[in-house]
Amino acid sequence: MRKKRSVRAILERRKRRFFDHSNEVMIGKVVGVHGLKGDLKVRSESDVFERQIEKTPEVSLYRGTKKERLEVEYVKPYKEIFLVKFKGINDRSSAEERMGGEIYIGKDEQVPLEEGEFYYHQLIGLKVVDESGREIGKVKSIMEQPASHILEVETESNKEVLIPFIDQFVKEVDLKNGKIVVSLIEGMED
The missing domain is CATH 2.30.30.240 (PRC-barrel domain)
Incomplete structure (x- = not known):
């Protein structure tokens, strides 16, 4: 029989970080899927998301205890968010597996910010x-x-x-x- 965990234990476990993001910056979060061909709906975490992701050939996608490097195929604005297509994610179910994922780039890959632009973590x-x-x-x-x-x-x-x-x-x-x-x-x- 499995031991039942308290709500406090569950919340403490969720707070623990599996990855060290000290040399990375989160630039977006996967908030949904679009269509049948694997497009991800991504909410920007910076003023310069589109410019950033177009200049970065590969990004890291973290979801729970999983990390994967993904190559950007294209990005396009869609309402208040962006549609992002990654190589290798070619159907809706593969895209749904990435729901809730966070997209990071290395701090050394950040595009130079112009006057009045910033990353939200700043x-x-x-x-x-x-x-x-x-x-x-x-x-x-x-x-x-x-x-x-x-x-x-x-x-x-x-x-x-x-x-x-x-x-x-x-x-x-x-x-x-x-x-x-x-x-x-x-x-x-x-």
Whole structure:
């Protein structure tokens, strides 16, 4: 008879990392499949996903305890995400096996970023201030939503402030000085 694991044990096991990503950057996540020929729906994790994946002939796809190197056949924009075709994934069931997978590249393979571009992992831990310079908190994570990404900001008092990552609210991302300048409307911090 199999020993039943507690919810706590299951969650702790999920937190453990099987791979060391210290020399890699996640650029996308497989969120679905498209059609019958093996196209994957990929949500971008950077401002430069399409340019990045076109310049990188091979990427690493991680899913659970599995890692595979895949050669990019093509990438094309599709609604708010991208359709990516990898060589060797030629049918829907093969594509479905990659659902939930994370796409990484080596840090040395990153394309140079232009003014105003960044990778989302660079935002974690940045100080968030309003336009007058008042500190709101630090970026704890980035939530992916269909309309826009949302900055999850943790305040000094451990409150959570959710800020849509759109021009109306995010006025400046200053990686050099480690801060994000935002303009909040009444009630956003409540």
